[in-house]
Amino acid sequence: MSQVRIKICGMTRREDIHAAVACGADALGFVLWPGSGRAIEPARLAALSAEVAPFVTRVGLFVDADAASVEAALPYLDLLQFHGDESPEFCARFAKPWIKALRMRDGLDLEQAVRRYAGAGALLLDAYRPGVPGGTGETFDWSRIPGDLGKPVILAGGLTPDNVATAIARVAPYAVDVSGGVEARADGGAPRHGIKDPARLRAFCHHVRAAGATTIHAATP
Numbered sequence: 327m328s329q330v331r332i333k334i335c336g337m338t339r340r341e342d343i344h345a346a347v348a349c350g351a352d353a354l355g356f357v358l359w360p361g362s363g364r365a366i367e368p369a370r371l372a373a374l375s376a377e378v379a380p381f382v383t384r385v386g387l388f389v390d391a392d393a394a395s396v397e398a399a400l401p402y403l404d405l406l407q408f409h410g411d412e413s414p415e416f417c418a419r420f421a422k423p424w425i426k427a428l429r430m431r432d433g434l435d436l437e438q439a440v441r442r443y444a445g446a447g448a449l450l451l452d453a454y455r456p457g458v459p460g461g462t463g464e465t466f467d468w469s470r471i472p473g474d475l476g477k478p479v480i481l482a483g484g485l486t487p488d489n490v491a492t493a494i495a496r497v498a499p500y501a502v503d504v505s506g507g508v509e510a511r512a513d514g515g516a517p518r519h520g521i522k523d524p525a526r527l528r529a530f531c532h533h534v535r536a537a538g539a540t541t542i543h544a545a546t547p
């Protein structure tokens with residue numbers, strides 16, 4: 327029995343880092359893919375990384391980056407998250423633990439992906455929208471996740487304070503990952519990419535802790 331871990335992704339501001347840590351986040355994600363509205367400049371990673379408290383995992387998120395870009399970020403990261411079409415060999419060539427994001431497109435053979443990415447510490451399962459590598463704010467059919475995948479599952483995609491307890495009850499993931507669901511809202515209700523809302527952060531973490539306290543995980547690292 328263990329608590330469901332919490333990763334908050336898309337951190338761009340020091341105050342959001344402190345708010346997320348205060349809420350009990352276990353890991354914080356920095357998007358190092360320039361195509362995202364949540365991307366940070368590589369030069370800013372050092373400063374933001376220094377704001378993260380001890381024992382909180384700093385995760386760098388890459389989408390088909392070149393090896394030199396990943397290497398340059400390594401001093402400021404604890405864990406690498408590969409969110410594109412990276413091969414297992416590419417993911418494994420850096421001197422850091424890594425996880426692989428899989429977007430749950432129709433026809434994806436999860437068992438085969440588990441075998442292919444055997445060196446990953448966990449698999450992050452995310453929604454699939456063509457042309458958008460991540461951060462879609464959309465859920466996928468959680469019933470597609472087998473009970474025992476043989477790897478820790480990080481559930482992502484459209485999680486919010488309102489649905490995360492249900493997601494944990496259905497999937498019993500090792501961890502949950504959220505970005506848009508804890509962002510501040512613009513006037514029309516759309517998430518403001520890269521700007522976290524402290525109240526949403528608190529609500530999200532509260533619901534995870536409440537829901538996950540008695541969850542039994544099929545696979546732990």
Ligand SMILES: O=C(O)c1ccccc1NCC(=O)[C@H](O)[C@H](O)COP(=O)(O)O
Pocket residue numbers: 334335336355357359362363364387389409452458459460461462463464482483484485503504505506507
């Ligand atoms: O967040 C992004 O903008 C992003 C862009 C490209 C690849 C991955 C990205 N995010 C990765 C994450 O780990 C997100 O937290 C995950 O996709 C879930 O996002 P959301 O549905 O907004 O909670």
